Amino acid sequence: xxxxxxxxxxxxxxxxxxxxxxxxxxxxxxxxxxxxxxxxxxxxxxxxxxxxxxxxxxxxxxxxxxxxxxxxxxxxxxxxxxxxxxxxxxxxxxxxxxxxxxxxxxxxxxxxxxxxxxxxxxxxxxxxxxxxxxxxxxxxxxxxxxxxxxxxxxxxxxxxxxxxxxxxxxxxxxxxxxxxxx
Amino acid sequence: xxxxxxxxxxxxxxxxxxxxxxxxxxxxxxxxxxxxxxxxxxxxxxxxxxxxxxxxxxxxxxxxxxxxxxxxxxxxxxxxxxxxxxxxxxxxxxxxxxxxxxxxxxxxxxxxxxxxxxxxxxxxxxxxxxxxxxxxxxxxxxxxxxxxxxxxxxxxxxxxxxxxxxxxxxxxxxxxxxxxxxxxxxxxxxxxxxxxxxxxxxxxxxxxxxxxxxxxxxxxxxxxxxxxxxxxxxxxxxxxxxxxxxxxxxxxxxxxxxxxxxxxxxxxxxxxxxxxxxxxxxxxxxxxxxxxxxxxxxxxxxxxxxxxxxxxxxxxxxxxxxxxxxxxxxxxxxxxxxxxxxxxxxxxxxxxxxxxxxxxxxxxxxxxxxxxxxxxxxxxxxxxxxxxxxxxxxxxxxx
Numbered sequence: 001x002x003x004x005x006x007x008x009x010x011x012x013x014x015x016x017x018x019x020x021x022x023x024x025x026x027x028x029x030x031x032x033x034x035x036x037x038x039x040x041x042x043x044x045x046x047x048x049x050x051x052x053x054x055x056x057x058x059x060x061x062x063x064x065x066x067x068x069x070x071x072x073x074x075x076x077x078x079x080x081x082x083x084x085x086x087x088x089x090x091x092x093x094x095x096x097x098x099x100x101x102x103x104x105x106x107x108x109x110x111x112x113x114x115x116x117x118x119x120x121x122x123x124x125x126x127x128x129x130x131x132x133x134x135x136x137x138x139x140x141x142x143x144x145x146x147x148x149x150x151x152x153x154x155x156x157x158x159x160x161x162x163x164x165x166x167x168x169x170x171x172x173x174x175x176x177x178x179x180x181x182x
Numbered sequence: 183x184x185x186x187x188x189x190x191x192x193x194x195x196x197x198x199x200x201x202x203x204x205x206x207x208x209x210x211x212x213x214x215x216x217x218x219x220x221x222x223x224x225x226x227x228x229x230x231x232x233x234x235x236x237x238x239x240x241x242x243x244x245x246x247x248x249x250x251x252x253x254x255x256x257x258x259x260x261x262x263x264x265x266x267x268x269x270x271x272x273x274x275x276x277x278x279x280x281x282x283x284x285x286x287x288x289x290x291x292x293x294x295x296x297x298x299x300x301x302x303x304x305x306x307x308x309x310x311x312x313x314x315x316x317x318x319x320x321x322x323x324x325x326x327x328x329x330x331x332x333x334x335x336x337x338x339x340x341x342x343x344x345x346x347x348x349x350x351x352x353x354x355x356x357x358x359x360x361x362x363x364x365x366x367x368x369x370x371x372x373x374x375x376x377x378x379x380x381x382x383x384x385x386x387x388x389x390x391x392x393x394x395x396x397x398x399x400x401x402x403x404x405x406x407x408x409x410x411x412x413x414x415x416x417x418x419x420x421x422x423x424x425x426x427x428x429x430x431x432x433x434x435x436x437x438x439x440x441x442x443x444x445x446x447x448x449x450x451x452x453x454x455x456x457x458x459x460x461x462x463x464x465x466x467x468x469x470x471x472x473x474x475x476x477x478x479x480x481x482x483x484x485x486x487x488x489x490x491x492x493x494x495x496x497x498x499x500x501x502x503x504x505x506x507x508x509x510x511x512x513x514x515x516x517x518x519x520x521x522x523x524x525x526x527x528x529x530x531x532x533x534x535x536x537x538x539x540x541x542x543x544x545x546x547x548x549x550x551x552x553x554x555x556x557x558x559x560x561x562x563x564x565x566x567x568x569x570x571x572x573x574x575x576x577x578x579x580x581x
Contacts, residue, residue: 056405
């Protein structure tokens with residue numbers, strides 16, 4: 001299956017909602033706006049020429065430095081034509097609402113619960129959107145980048161030593177008192 | 183009785199709530215099922231998981247690439263080498279390095295041995311849960327031999343940390359080859375005896391045929407992969423559909439079931455044992471000469487004698503071990519056929535020293551959600567069998 005056979009019909013139906021089409025490591029990646037994600041996935045699944053009827057994976061991602069920081073990444077698979085594609089959608093932290101695809105794929109149920117658990121993305125229309133791997137009384141979403149893995153005051157485990165800045169903020173030492181300024 | 187009249191009371195159908203797990207000897211792992219029972223019959227079920235969640239995806243965002251391999255060990259710990267090698271191949275895909283045929287063949291040997299170990303455990307446990315303990319004890323001896331082979335190759339037995347990004351840490355030893363050869367010569371007799379014990383055993387067939395069935399359509403909708411999907415009749419195997427690691431050099435068949443029930447899952451795994459054995463044998467006879475490591479100096483540790491005598495090698499050794507190596511930016515999805523199904527790694531790198539995001543597509547986590555649908559209407563003892571035939575591994579379930 002040629003990439004144009006996928007992007008062509010998609011552009012035809014969702015032209016104004018397709019934000020980006022790119023090719024990364026032999027996989028076509030399409031970014032769409034969040035309100036249409038359910039329609040796009042249904043189109044990819046049900047359109048006779050496309051038939052992406054297997055949802056391989058669904059997971060969240062957090063880019064704190066972007067305008068739309070929270071993302072959901074779908075991996076779809078057309079097993080007959082041996083074609084995989086990736087569909088992405090991004091939302092804001094204040095209003096992280098994405099339509100659920102549980103009515104299209106039963107398997108999306110736990111995947112969306114996991115994404116909700118770790119990133120706090122609300123899937124509208126999900127039948128039972130509760131935490132799955134973490135405890136129920138947890139009041140944050142631990143895979144978001146603002147939550148440090150360990151004690152943020154530990155200098156030896158700072159993110160800056162892993163070639164990256166910003167996650168843990170800047171360390172300030174004032175009169176022997178350690179504080180982190182974000 | 184009131185006023186001489188017999189009052190007919192309505193007796194509502196009453197249900198019992200039964201907690202199966204979190205620590206129940208029949209669940210073979212730490213996860214809970216809350217069953218709604220009407221007598222012996224299961225009306226509904228709900229799973230609670232996450233008891234051994236260890237936040238691997240968060241930890242991975244803070245670890246250099248080579249230190250993530252031991253995390254993958256602990257996903258499906260019955261077949262750790264497949265997880266290890268799947269992860270190595272994901273990083274290799276990101277780096278754009280091509281492995282040599284020797285590496286590929288050695289990897290196939292190790293991965294297929296791991297598949298044999300995993301399927302032996304799963305199938306013998308189906309026997310245990312239906313009341314046949316003998317086969318289990320019998321084949322565990324063979325799993326022990328596979329662990330001895332791992333030990334010879336990597337030094338570890340259960341959580342193997344097998345190989346490295348870009349190949350293996352050292353070439354395969356003569357002792358390991360000898361052990362593998364002994365093992366492949368020994369296994370057919372054991373497998374035949376094991377099959378005689380269960381495959382056409384009337385009691386076993388009565389206990390498993392038609393138990394916990396799922397249709398091909400539902401299985402696909404639920405994201406089933408691996409032996410569980412193939413038992414339902416869908417011939418999807420990553421090794422064939424998306425060949426990696428030179429699997430296309432070998433001739434092997436994909437066994438299929440028709441009913442998607444416990445017996446079919448048992449038979450598919452049993453047949454896959456023979457296919458894996460065939461693959462190990464073919465790869466072992468044809469190991470090509472060549473390097474056991476690719477030429478990727480930023481990720482493969484230099485030889486020890488160079489580290490002691492050459493400045494350059496010492497610097498690279500230090501940089502790699504301290505995790506000071508930047509990976510190229512990119513986004514990769516790589517899948518391997520794990521013992522339970524498609525084990526996928528979704529890796530996003532922003533050019534830093536650790537992954538920006540790493541997601542494991544764990545087959546167990548995905549297909550276990552179909553469990554209530556598969557056991558509804560059945561009896562409790564069948565639910566236990568269904569679970570063991572699905573091969574739910576708590577480590578992979580919870581990551």
